[in-house]
Amino acid sequence: MTAFLGRRLLTLGLTLWLASVVVFVVLEVLPGDPALLMLGVDARPDTLAALRARMGLDQPAPVRYLAWTGGLLTGDLGTSHTYGVPVAELIRDRLAVTAPLTGLAMLVSMATALPLGLLAASRRGRPADYGVMAFSQLGVAVPNFWFGILLVLWFSIGLGWFDAGGFPGWSAGIGPALKSLTLPALTLGLTEAAILARVTRSAVLDILGEDYVRTARAKGLSRSAVMRRHVLRNALIPITTIVGLQFAFLLGGAIVVENVFFLPGLGKLLFQAISQRDLIVVKDAVMALAAMVVAVNLIVDVLYALIDPRPKAAS
């Protein structure tokens, strides 16, 4: 187990290091001078030079790379050029939108998909099963941003229940904040549920086909008792894995959905920072996203190794 964990941690470190190199190089060649953008069309050369020096842009690239990664390792994410505040603060503020959105979406997705998947598996080949499978096919085919627009059309413009977008901030109170996250979370969660329902169904079907389940049924246990005692518990292993893996997709989806609903989350910050050439923010935000995905993948791997009694493949 220690060796496994060590190898996993090494891979994690390697992936993040590679990511930092890629991100840095990509942003090095990105056209657009942040100093010029901040000072506008009437800026004079001496003012620009003064600002560049203040931003540290006059240093050679390797020095800046080392300064940046060195800072990351010691927990110093640097200061945003445009906003003039520590990047850590910006990312924390934006995570206060993205994290609850992702979490709520995960909740919506599980609350919808798990019952549906179970239902489909237990009614295999019957109308309920076909219904769930059709829902799943549709859910995979509908782009999440379009689904978001449809929800806005219906619930905001049609019924007037929700705002079409925006976020009042947690300082406005839990109610209004949650309200503004409701449609985005439904958008993200329901489109994600399509996949999860399908996975749940096949996981349950796999287990229903296992010998011990048949034995249990043969011993006269009722159908629902078998479902409860054996199937559910065992199906949770692959389902947990998938839910963990879904995290990366949800995070990616959140970036898009934040754009549909104009939420000031991490995705919006990333777009803003790219267009304002606030490179330090772009770099840190990308690394933050990558670190979250990689960390969740690691946790899933470890959980899997702990739960699954079967021998592990070397991959």
Place this chain on the structure above:
Amino acid sequence: MKFLSVLLAAGIVATAMAPGEAAAQDRGRIVIGMQLEPPHLDPTAGAAAAIDEVTYANLFESLTRIDERGDVVPGLAERWEVSGDGLTYTFHLRGGVKYHDGTAFDAADVRFALDRARGDGSVNAQKGYFAAIKTVETPDPLTVKVTLARPDGQFLFNMGSNDAAIVAPESAETNKQRPVGTGPFKFDRWVSGDRVVLMRNPDFRDPGTPKLKEVVFRFISDPAAQLNAVRSGDVDAFPNLGATESLPILEADKTFVVKVGTTEGETVLALNNGRKPFSDVRIRRALAHAVNRQDVIDGALFGYGTPIGSHFAPHRAGYVDLTGLYPHDPARAKDLLAQAGYPNGFDAVIRLPPPVYARRGGEIIAAQLAEVGVRLRIEPMEWAPWLEQVFKGRDYDMTIISHVEPLDIDIYNRSDYYFNYHSDRFAAVMDELSRTVEPERRAVLYGDAQQVIAEDGVNVFLFQLPKAGVWRAGLTGLWENSPVPANDVTAVSWK
């Protein structure tokens, strides 16, 4: 798992019924919508108009002040004298003025602010405003004597800009996040990505001002969301609405006031005069004939926008209507193209910055030019590369942009400007203008200047950018026009 969905559904219903901000309308409070969030709140260290739209005249004050009509009125200086040679300005400051942090304001602050803006380490976006200053002296705590190296006709106007805000040495370096000024409102808080909140400054020198207790600026970039925020009452006013397409909906609704005012933004289809084939005046005139200006205004701004025929705002003294110089005439355009040696048209690239008027206008113009055989490839760009490559690097064929500085026709006299245009005739007019003080003569000269660049077809002149303001009926005191970027809330109140 079923309980989860039930819980969720209950939560949705409960939150759906939570009262919105509209329900709690407070007569001492106003929520103002803005399209863009400012990067920070220090007007002396950035060019973003959003900084001015929050801070100008609300948080920060300058020596003079620009009012709604674009006139120079007293600011922190209650009066001033200008010497006969135009080189010495003596400003008499208001007494009893305090910064929001309690420190007193006096002539030393003015000298600090001006020296800082023109000094070596300055990051002021308009450092040029201070370039003529030779010395700043403070004979007494309420008097500032500024001596210029050369006369500068725009000096008083420039000293009223937000870039010339009088900041204090104690707070100058922290103004980006915690702005400290002398204005009628104090900075309260900033919810990143969403809003900035200002509160009334109880120690403001004029006890009756301001009328409001609290001003909230909310940042809503999307046109659809802007409209929604206005209609739902989440914002009380949107002084510069991006969504001109929704104005008819709001105009039909009596709970709102819609005012389409003027700005200083001459919007042009800029042509690279230094690059073939645009160096040929026949080509430039052909393009002017090929563009249907009204269709551009209708398509890009849903009809809100005043056509212009040269680079001059129609509300300014000296304006000459030259919109009839190149009527929409595709046949004439084709003739001119053929005369210039391009009977089959040519290919070119149009590089478009982010604003909606540029993106939509570019699509329409591309379609219009295609009719006369000029095939455009559209290249949308973000601001940073646009500034670096098009504006500074002059690497472009065509672009669309609004020039928002007031009375900026002199840019056609700059040989290093991105138009790559030079005309001795124009230079002569500008030269005389800089030596002329008599208003009637200046107006005539401005007319000549407009005529020259229109005849040369330097750019295809499109329209004056409108300021589409909308606010709830009962709100008074908001600016209808926009001579400088600002949302001056000093005089705003509910009826």
Place this chain on the structure above:
Amino acid sequence: MRRPGRRPLPVNLIAGAVLTLLLAGMALVSLVWTPYPPEAMRIAIRLQPPSAAHWLGTDHFGRDILSMIMTGARNSLAVGAVAVGTGMAVGVPLGLAATSFGGWTDETVGRLTDLTFAFPAVLSAILITALLGPGAVNAILAIGIFNVAVFARVTRGAARQVAAREFVRAAAALGRGPAAVTLVHVLPNISGTLIVQATISFAVAILAEAGLSYLGLGIQPPAPSWGKMLNEAQTFMLLRPTLAIFPGLTIALSVLGLNLLGDGLRDLLDPRLRAGVRHRSS
């Protein structure tokens, strides 16, 4: 091996084939005929509801929505085809090389695919298009790179299973070189898997292109694109809600068709084949 001909055609295969043919047909017809030129603007008739003259209405420039959707199909299919084609052209040889040479080749391919999957794909696509500028070619590149990883992984997995079968090992024992064994024995036996994966990847690529274009990073005007149409429709949602309906519906039906076709093909070619890697762009 079961002979496919003996079984009745699966329902999803038929439904998928019909939808996909409709999509391809629409794209083909748009080459020779659309109700109006898709780029022709008539500002005077902008934002009209569906009518006899304009079946799906007009957009904010007075362009015909139906014509734009038809031409958009062509653009969407082209981007999808090139992206998936690129993914296969690079990814399949990589996957095959990994299995036939093993060792560090295998290790490198495995690590690189892992790295690609470590990021949300939409994040990589945003960075790529930010670097290279928005546009169809760069969108293809962004989607293509992801597909290289997908096909490398699928090929590697499938080829490894086949390579372990007896007849392949026998061929290798007979002294055939690894390249020959791979080309003659392995590749034909994984072609079914690859066809299924290609169909599903195609659907994903269409979704991804629509997403990038919605964010303003994909196909650029004046070329019509479904994603961009939806972006613009959102601006005019209050004035003309139908604008937001039709392009989205077209995307959903196209993706649905391709996914059903992929599932149907899998059932037909080999019912034991597991679902392909159903990666998504977001």
